[in-house]
Amino acid sequence: MTIRSFDLLQPRSLPEAVELLRKHGDDARAIGGGTTLVILMKQRALHYPYLIDLQTIPGLSGIAQENDGVRIGALTSHRMVELSPLIRQSFPALAEAFSHIGNVRVRQTASIGGNLAHADYRLDPPPPLLVLGAEVTAFGAKGERNIALKDFFRGIYETALVPGEILTAVKIPQMAANAKAVYLRYSTMSANDWPCVNVAAYGRMENRRCQELRVALGGVAPTPLLIAGLEFAKDQELADTAVIEKILAAVDEQIAPSSDLRGSDWYKRKMARLFTQKALAQLNG
Numbered sequence: 001m002t003i004r005s006f007d008l009l010q011p012r013s014l015p016e017a018v019e020l021l022r023k024h025g026d027d028a029r030a031i032g033g034g035t036t037l038v039i040l041m042k043q044r045a046l047h048y049p050y051l052i053d054l055q056t057i058p059g060l061s062g063i064a065q066e067n068d069g070v071r072i073g074a075l076t077s078h079r080m081v082e083l084s085p086l087i088r089q090s091f092p093a094l095a096e097a098f099s100h101i102g103n104v105r106v107r108q109t110a111s112i113g114g115n116l117a118h119a120d121y122r123l124d125p126p127p128p129l130l131v132l133g134a135e136v137t138a139f140g141a142k143g144e145r146n147i148a149l150k151d152f153f154r155g156i157y158e159t160a161l162v163p164g165e166i167l168t169a170v171k172i173p174q175m176a177a178n179a180k181a182v183y184l185r186y187s188t189m190s191a192n193d194w195p196c197v198n199v200a201a202y203g204r205m206e207n208r209r210c211q212e213l214r215v216a217l218g219g220v221a222p223t224p225l226l227i228a229g230l231e232f233a234k235d236q237e238l239a240d241t242a243v244i245e246k247i248l249a250a251v252d253e254q255i256a257p258s259s260d261l262r263g264s265d266w267y268k269r270k271m272a273r274l275f276t277q278k279a280l281a282q283l284n285g
């Protein structure tokens with residue numbers, strides 16, 4: 001199918017982009033790498049007469065070490081995150097997550113901002129970003145604001161961004177020296193297909209006892225999900241079967257998988273349990 005014609009507007013600054021989004025309202029949409037938006041427009045599932053190209057705005061791409069963590073510009077490609085020496089060293093689980101997305105062509109073009117703003121329920125990056133305590137920065141008519149990623153996803157394809165707001169960066173706090181994060185994904189169709197279930201876990205350990213535990217899953221609820229209420233794991237050993245069962249019970253209670261091409265809701269519950277167990281074992285290893 002061919003794409004219906006549209007105007008590509010190329011702003012030179014964030015205020016100009018925000019003004020274009022305001023001016024054209026529902027007729028306009030921001031475009032990052034275009035890997036999702038262009039496919040949807042080609043399929044004629046969506047049509048926008050105006051696309052606001054974010055690639056022409058300077059300063060939105062790049063990965064930088066800051067005092068308290070790492071900042072990734074919203075236009076940074078998946079491939080840049082996957083291959084970045086800084087990300088590989090500071091957050092290997094995140095580099096791992098990005099390395100599994102689609103194929104090299106997609107990763108070379110797609111942006112981290114586009115990935116999060118798309119808010120699909122089975123994306124690779126959100127679970128590791130959630131357990132790492134990431135926040136996003138958005139710029140809109142009222143200026144700049146930070147949103148904790150755990151508050152960002154509101155529903156399938158729905159985020160906390162208000163109309164006209166542009167995601168400009170993702171910030172990840174430095175990990176504590178005694179902390180570790182792991183990422184696991186399970187796909188049922190082919191190795192580079194979207195995940196059926198994905199799990200990230202973060203643990204801060206002292207003398208093999210857990211000081212802080214975070215677990216997040218994708219593919220098993222309308223949004224990527226940071227599991228709440230894991231404080232009971234503090235001072236516990238993650239090898240303790242009773243503790244593991246309590247964590248798995250919290251996961252089972254909070255997820256709400258739907259059946260789709262990649263598995264039934266029943267199957268996804270089983271896989272969520274299995275892969276959470278594997279992630280906890282890796283944290284403990």
Ligand SMILES: Cc1cc2nc3c(=O)[nH]c(=O)nc-3n(C[C@H](O)[C@H](O)[C@H](O)COP(=O)(O)OP(=O)(O)OC[C@H]3O[C@@H](n4cnc5c(N)ncnc54)[C@H](O)[C@@H]3O)c2cc1C
Binds near residue numbers: 114166194
């Ligand atoms: C073949 C294929 C396989 C894929 N497999 C996977 C996979 O296994 N795992 C996975 O996680 N993902 C997968 N994806 C999805 C891919 O990660 C997304 O297409 C990509 O992240 C979207 O980024 P983009 O920059 O191209 O966004 P775009 O297509 O440009 O935009 C997507 C949406 O986000 C909005 N948007 C973009 N940038 C911003 C911004 N800065 N601020 C506000 N809104 C913005 C757009 O308006 C649009 O609604 C796959 C995609 C393809 C095509």
